[in-house]
Amino acid sequence: MRLSGRGVRCVRGGREVFSGLDFEASAGEALAVIGPNGSGKTSLLRLIAGLLAAAGGSIGLEGGEGELTLPEQAHYLGHRDALKPALSVVENLAFWRDFLGGEAFPIAESLAAVGLDHAAQLPAAFLSAGQRRRLSIARLLTARRPIWLLDEPTNALDTAGQAMFAALMADHLAGGGLIIAATHTPLGIAARELRIGGAS
Numbered sequence: 704m705r706l707s708g709r710g711v712r713c714v715r716g717g718r719e720v721f722s723g724l725d726f727e728a729s730a731g732e733a734l735a736v737i738g739p740n741g742s743g744k745t746s747l748l749r750l751i752a753g754l755l756a757a758a759g760g761s762i763g764l765e766g767g768e769g770e771l772t773l774p775e776q777a778h779y780l781g782h783r784d785a786l787k788p789a790l791s792v793v794e795n796l797a798f799w800r801d802f803l804g805g806e807a808f809p810i811a812e813s814l815a816a817v818g819l820d821h822a823a824q825l826p827a828a829f830l831s832a833g834q835r836r837r838l839s840i841a842r843l844l845t846a847r848r849p850i851w852l853l854d855e856p857t858n859a860l861d862t863a864g865q866a867m868f869a870a871l872m873a874d875h876l877a878g879g880g881l882i883i884a885a886t887h888t889p890l891g892i893a894a895r896e897l898r899i900g901g902a903s
């Protein structure tokens with residue numbers, strides 16, 4: 704599996720954010736997207752996830768699941784945690800499992816993997832910022848998708864949470880997954896760098 708972009712151009716609100724961007728990542732590889740605030744890191748992830756249309760160039764996937772589109776094979780973990788506050792931790796995860804389709808890890812195992820098993824019945828509204836992020840990460844485990852698009856994924860995680868997530872990312876790569884992560888801080892895994900918009 705290989706994800707690549709050629710000459711990608713991004714325009715937001717009528718203003719060019721970047722153009723002529725080339726990148727590629729293969730199964731088992733992580734790409735860290737690095738650049739100053741406003742350089743287009745989130746926009747690039749959203750272009751790959753199919754949530755924004757490119758103003759030029761192309762983004763393609765070779766060797767994935769032939770019948771599925773690139774967005775259908777990707778998890779997008781954005782700045783917002785995409786949780787329903789009135790639903791419990793378990794119910795939120797069940798929602799995402801049903802919405803995304805399929806199940807990789809059972810919900811209880813996903814929650815244990817991110818250290819939230821003790822909070823399973825708690826409404827998401829009561830979670831701390833770091834716990835909300837951990838619940839979002841559990842979504843990556845509950846529904847199996849080979850491409851993880853992560854926007855500053857370690858935000859709000861404590862040191863133990865960062866180590867936990869680094870181990871989950873390493874497992875994902877070892878299993879043939881692919882990660883593209885926008886970040887201002889080291890991810891804790893080996894990653895090639897894709898710099899946009901000058902030095903950060």
Ligand SMILES: Nc1ncnc2c1ncn2[C@@H]1O[C@H](COP(=O)(O)OP(=O)(O)OP(=O)(O)O)[C@@H](O)[C@H]1O
Pocket residue numbers: 715716717720738739740741742743744745746747885
């Ligand atoms: N909906 C929108 N309409 C117009 N402009 C937008 C919109 N969303 C983002 N932009 C602009 O696009 C540019 C790139 O934004 P983006 O969020 O992709 O940057 P970023 O590199 O992820 O920044 P940060 O490091 O601050 O998270 C910014 O100048 C931003 O103001």
